[in-house]
Structures are given as structure tokens and as C-alpha cells.
Amino acid sequence: MNDVIQVRVHAALNITPVIREITFEPVDTALPAYSAGSHVQVHIPLAQRTLRNAYSLLNAPADRTAYRIAVRLQEHSRGGSRYLHENLKVGDVLNLSRPANLFPIHTLGRHHILIAGGIGITPFLAYSEHLLREGASFELHYAYRSGLTDAYVQPLAERLGDRLHAYDSLERPLNLAPILSNQPLGSHLYICGPQRLLASVREQASALGWPDGRIHWEAFSSAEPGLPFSVELAQSGRRIEVGADQSLLEALEANAVEIPNLCRGGVCGQCVTRYVKGDVTHRDHFLAANERADRLMPCVSRGCGSSLVLDL
């Protein structure tokens, strides 16, 4: 079974100055079905190399005729989002990874509370369709900046009615205490958005007595650039150079060293690799402090200082 799905760009639409929605259609067969909260890796063909960025799938999970994603233009990115905003055209053919779900809806939830910040709304578009279809109890809290990241306020308001609570951050900031208090037993909380929103919701929920198992979050971010460094592979003795705007995982892949991976953003733990020596800047959200002594996540973390030697 092939690891990539070939798709064609069916539509690409700027829905705000920084958010572009892209619809992919299959090139030959129907697209694989997926569950709400799933993402795909988009293989982005930059001039020098192919980047792989993960994006949540937006549409109703039962739909196998198209995949939709929404891409926020990242000012300090390595060019992936810029390419999708400025270079991608209708009719272009791209590769996607198969959908994977690192942010599923809890099947036993009696009530679902979704909190989105900005582009973090994307997985909750698929969530909403699934929960509506199931007749499940839920509420969606959506904080955004008007005219910038308010991409889906209008359609969601029409679809969800009073289940949607919209917060234009300049006029009506998100106030977490009333959302997190007095919720029924069996409620589950889901957060997607910037790191500070995640931290703040988790902290307040925890203070209010929410058990960890009822709090779910997705913190997708792509690898960020750094200084170039070189890495040595202990088992083969090879030496590989990692460029400033290249991740260690990408550099390994460019040299035909394949490592299992799903999120490419430091959260899923699939690409954990042992290292024998060297200094590491850990940028993941997965490894515990003691694990970092001999393990790293090459999708986001980088070597620094003394030469890095991987157990590969």
C-alpha cells in the first residue's frame, strides 16, 4: 500500500489576508476516509527541497471526494506556508501522507467543550460536523482577531447556532473561568491554538479540578529554523549536514535515512531517536526531562555546540 496519496488542487481561496483554504481532489481513486481531528502531511515542493507540513482536515469526515485544509501564512516560517499562499495554483498536483489522528474525539464524552484560538479552529470544523451528525452535546469557543483570523466565524454561526461562542479578541476577550466551571460530569475539554492559549486553559482547568484525562490538546507547529549543524550516524559512520532552515528529520530523509513520523511538529513521539553524545536544543512537547539525556525528536530539535552523534 502506497504511503502517499496524489491529489490535485481543486480550489484555493484566500478567506482572510493570512488564511488560505485549499481543496484537494483525488487524482485517481477515492480518498481514504478519516476521523475528526485527523491531519495530513502536505509535501510542499520548494525549489531546493520538499518540505512536509501537517495540516488538519476540515471537512465532514464521511466525505471522500475532497480534502480541505486551511493554511495560515507564517511570517517566520521556512517557506512552506508562503509557498501554499503565493505559488500554489488550481490544477497543481501534490502528494499528501495518509490521514492520521493524534487529536481524536473521546468516544465516552457526555459533553464536549472545544476551545479554538485563531487558525486552531481547523480540527474543530471536522469535530463540529461529526458531533452534529452524532447528535452529541457540545459547545465551541472560538477566539480570533477580526479581519485576520476570523476565517470561519460566519459559516460556523449558521451551522452551530448558539453552540458557537465567538470572541473577537479586541472587543470581547476569551474569559475561561465561566467556560471551565459548572460543566457536567463526563465533559471533555479540547484545545487547539497558540501555545499560550493551551498553557492558560490547561492551567485553569487543572486549578478547577479537571482530571488530566479529560483535557485534550493539539499543539501543531512546524519545525523552526536554527543554526546549521552537522550530525554523525554512529552505526554507519556517515556525516550529514543540516542546513539553517532544514530540520534534522528532513536532512536525514534527504540522505535516504527514513524515520517513522506523524506530526513533524514535536508532539506525537513517533520519530524519537537515541543519541550517543552531543549537545541538543530540545524543542519537542513529548519527551520527559530524563528522557532527553539520550533521546531527541529530530522533527523539531537541533544540535548545538559539540558535535551530535545519533544511534543510527
Add this chain to the structure above:
Amino acid sequence: MTLILKPVETYRDDFTFSNSAHAIARFPFPFPEDQYRYSVNIEPATSRDPGSVFEHWFDIDEHYRSEMAERARVLEQDPRRYLVMPHMQTASWDALQMFMEHLSNDYPALFSLTRAGDQWHWRNHVLGIDQHFTFGDPGTLPCEPLEFITRQVQGDIALLDQRDNDLFMDAGMVTSPADWSLAFDAGMSFKQWHTPVPMAHELGVFDRALKYLLNIQVDKPVRRLNWTLTINPRMDTSPETFHEWGHDRSTVTAENAGALVHLRVELQFMARLPRSNGLMFSIRTYLISLNELVTNPVWATRLHRVLRDLPDPIADYKGMTRYRQPLLAWLSQFDPHA
């Protein structure tokens, strides 16, 4: 080679079940070496060896009619062999779709599926089923979707819910278990339902296996073989009917072992259910009498060595302690170094 389905044979009472030479040749003999060791022997379920049990996701063989008749009979006596918890509805439809798509594609002479949107038309030419229904609407089927389809597929099926970084046995159709019970395991987590397995917990086998299973991706299923022994070709060796088959173990002698003792191999297949994010665990059981098995001299010698050297706790777990000595006495005649 064209698949020829046998007429109905029995897995109880007069035990008329037997394997054709073709079925013996494709039997999934599970021992790659002369010694059995626990391992996480999971591999990607890619199609291989056309005609073998590894060619298709769901293997249909000459015993199809017999197994479906046996399932119907078990359910008639004990409907609790089938279970679907309320949160497993989406997973049930996922499973129905997966079976119908693969069976109609892999066995077009036996099954066909035509679709227009959510209006589906399913035909099972062997069992004479012709059903129009609306996908997702249980009211358009004669019974629940998981029951409808699993009455037409060989092998036991469990649907596992994935949550809290664990798997839970929350739905299934289990009428031919190797001494375990869906009604008993219902709602249990992965390690809870594996509690009775000796030695493997200490080896960390289940930690590794669980981590692997949680990460199975859509359209990338995996499989493994498991085995035990069964007296007589009895499919339904469940705890609920232990009183009917438990005493069979005391009837094995060095003279009748070849006819009575059967190697029971489970081809376990695990696939991600795309819409529900659940996991399908199908357990396809193959039975072979030792008389049939020893027609392959390599298998005969190897089985003797494996059973002779098996650690006692594993032999006990597999229920063979009672008759291990007469069985080894019978098998030793096929081992030139015995």
C-alpha cells in the same frame, strides 16, 4: 485456482469437518523454527503468496458455509456472543464498509456491492442474501450492521475503541474463541483482557504491542499468527460451553492423538477503522487434525520439537498439560532425532 466451497460440515456432535488437500497445503503453519518463543510477531498485512491465507485482508476458504452455519447455531443458543456498546455505532458501520468493499473486490464471484451515494446494494451469492440499505441507517437492515456483516464473514471480530492511549473491547462477534469470552472481556482495556497470558507481561510484550497497535494507520493493517491445540475440530471452545468440551482433553491417547488433536491457528488481523478511529481485530481460525498435518513431514518433525520443549506455564495456558505425554508419544514417531 478457483475457490470451491464445500457443503456444510459440522464442528460439533459428529464432527464431519475435514480439510481437502488444497486446504492442508495452504494451512498457515505458525512455527518458523523448532522452538516456540514469545515475540511481538506483528508484520504489515501486505498481500503475498497468491492463493495463500495472506493474499487478502479477509480470507474466504472452502469452509465458508460450515463456519457461517456454526455461527448461526451458536448465536441461536447464546446471543451474548455478539455485543455492541452504544458508542460503537460509527465503528460498526466502518467495519461493515471494510468487509463489503474488500470481499466484493477480492471475491467477485461470491459477493457484490453497488453504491449510489449512501444507497447500497449488497449481494451474497453463497448465502442467498440480497439487501438494499441506506449506509448509516440501521433501520434499513434486518439487524444491527455489525451483526449483519459478521454473520457473513469467517472469523471472530472484535471492535476496539481507542481512547486514553489504550484500547477497549467494546464490540464484537465472537463465536469461535480459543477459550475466552467476549461477554467476560467486554469493556476491558488491552492489558486487562491479556491478564491470563503467562510470562509475556514480564517480558514487556504487551507494552510494546499496545504502543504499536495504537499507531496503526488507515489502510496500513498488520497481522500476526497465534496458535493453540483443540481436541476435535471444535470451533466453539468458549468458557460458556466448557462443560461440553473440557472433558475431551482426558480422552487423548497415544493411539488416537492424530485424529483427536487439532492444531488451531489464529490469523489475527488489525486494521484502523477510518471514521471512528477504532481498531478492528479479526481472528480468523484455521483447524487441522494432526493426521492431516503430518502429511507434511517438515511440519510433523517441527511440531514435535516445539511441543516437547514448550515451557510448562505456556503448555498449561494452552490447555495441553492433561494430554501432553500421550501427544508427544504419538508425535515422536515423526521426528528422526527423537
